[in-house]
Amino acid sequence: MSDVTLYIYKYLFRLVLLHRQLGIFTVSDRMGEPLRVVVTGAAGQIGYSLLYAIASGGIFGDKKRVTLLLLDIPPMMEVLNGVVMELSDCSFPNLAEVIATDKLDVAFKDVDVAMLVGAMPRKEGMERKDLLAANVKIFKAQGAALVQYAKKTVVVVGNPANTNAFICSHYAPSIPKENFSALTRLDQNRAQNQIAARLGIPNSDVQDCIIWGNHSNTQFPDVCHAKAKVDGKFVPVQDAVKDDNWIKNEFISTVQKRGAAVIKARKLSSAMSAAKATVDHVRDWLLGSGDRIVSMAVASDGSYGIPAGLIQRNGNWKIVQGLEINDFAREKMDITMKELLQERDDALKICEQDQQIACQK
Numbered sequence: 001m002s003d004v005t006l007y008i009y010k011y012l013f014r015l016v017l018l019h020r021q022l023g024i025f026t027v028s029d030r031m032g033e034p035l036r037v038v039v040t041g042a043a044g045q046i047g048y049s050l051l052y053a054i055a056s057g058g059i060f061g062d063k064k065r066v067t068l069l070l071l072d073i074p075p076m077m078e079v080l081n082g083v084v085m086e087l088s089d090c091s092f093p094n095l096a097e098v099i100a101t102d103k104l105d106v107a108f109k110d111v112d113v114a115m116l117v118g119a120m121p122r123k124e125g126m127e128r129k130d131l132l133a134a135n136v137k138i139f140k141a142q143g144a145a146l147v148q149y150a151k152k153t154v155v156v157v158g159n160p161a162n163t164n165a166f167i168c169s170h171y172a173p174s175i176p177k178e179n180f181s182a183l184t185r186l187d188q189n190r191a192q193n194q195i196a197a198r199l200g201i202p203n204s205d206v207q208d209c210i211i212w213g214n215h216s217n218t219q220f221p222d223v224c225h226a227k228a229k230v231d232g233k234f235v236p237v238q239d240a241v242k243d244d245n246w247i248k249n250e251f252i253s254t255v256q257k258r259g260a261a262v263i264k265a266r267k268l269s270s271a272m273s274a275a276k277a278t279v280d281h282v283r284d285w286l287l288g289s290g291d292r293i294v295s296m297a298v299a300s301d302g303s304y305g306i307p308a309g310l311i312q313r314n315g316n317w318k319i320v321q322g323l324e325i326n327d328f329a330r331e332k333m334d335i336t337m338k339e340l341l342q343e344r345d346d347a348l349k350i351c352e353q354d355q356q357i358a359c360q361k
Contacts, residue, residue: 034065034096038111040142041118042070042100043080045271046278050117051083053279055092061287067097071107072118104145111149113286114156115278116142116168132163136347139164143171156180161215162297163343167351181285182297186270186277187211191221191255195228198251199240205229206237208293212329213336214343215297220332221255223247225293225323248328293320 037054041047047070053059054066068087072080080100087098101107108114119135146156146168152175156168165182169175191209196202206229210222226237241247254261262270284294298319325333 034067035060035113036067036069036109036111037113037115038069038071038107039115039117040071040107043072043076043083044118045268046117046274047072048083049272049275050115050278051087052090053275055087055090055095057092057094059279059283059286062094065094065096068095068099069107069109069111070098070100071104072100072102074102077102104141105149108142108145108149110151111146112151113282114142114146114150115282116156116164117274117278119164132343132347133350135164136167136350139168140171140351143168146172147174150175152176162340163347165297166344167347170348171351181281182215183274183278183281184211184215184295184297185281186274187215187219187221187255187258188295189273189277189280190258191223191251194251194254195223195226195237195241198246199228199230201228201230207234209237209295210293210323211295212333214340216336216339217256217260218336218339219256220329220336221252222329222332223251224326224329252332 039047039050039054042051051068051070054068057064060066070080070083077100084098084100087095099106116139119138120131156165156172156175156179161182161184165180169177169180172180188209188211189203191211192206193203195206195209199206206226208226210225212220212222223237227234228237228240229235230240238244238247259270262268262273280294281296284292285296
């Protein structure tokens, strides 16, 4: 597997990525050793939907064999064993092996790709900050496990998003930070769908919606550079919608609060859509996205007025440069950046306090 370059936020901000080539998998290695993929929270709702896509070739292609390592907590092992039965009964031709466990050392052993989707779920009335204390401890432990057991070229997708991925990377210092990313594709997909529904066109006819900032109600869904296919040709979304008030108010608010709306309606957090977004994220990262702009949680290199994080390296992607940021966008971006910086500081403080308590014992 070639070296992968993708940046985790040191300052936890979303920037825009544009893939121009195929990603890390070449034709020569597709028929080689099975790809070892760990999915955390595998007995949960997101995991249940995600595992089918992985095993069926929906992410890595129909020529790549996969070994699935499924991690969950001890009380969920009976449920997880049922998931293993279903995977076996599907008789997927590319599924080499399935290993279910509640042990970090087993789950992370020599993994190539880690999809960290297991965390305390958000419930109705909760904000992301309510989940911070519990979830950073989970991702701290998983970061340490990656260092001890995973391959150093492991690709990590952290969800729930920005701060959890940052903590995981922070406690995995021997793994290149470029190999960590966090999911923002769900918000991009939501924004794309809102525009498509407004215009009465297919989702595929809307491209280049950008998500800036945190996976919270401060995020900024930006369509200033998006385009929509109308009457057979692509035009700027703002020209197609012809309603700046809707874009600046109802559209942004709907995308920001969509997760809470799903929880209110089904009494559970988003699962099917989160799994689909994870599929989109990983597939585009590893296999390429052509000329489409896609949003991922990555480290700022100083672009667009975001404090610089890590130094950029060469890779199969790049941060799209030269996008115009107007005053409205700048204001929205600054709000969400401030929240992310505060979350980062709070998360590190929680980890430090936890370490001090452990030392006292």
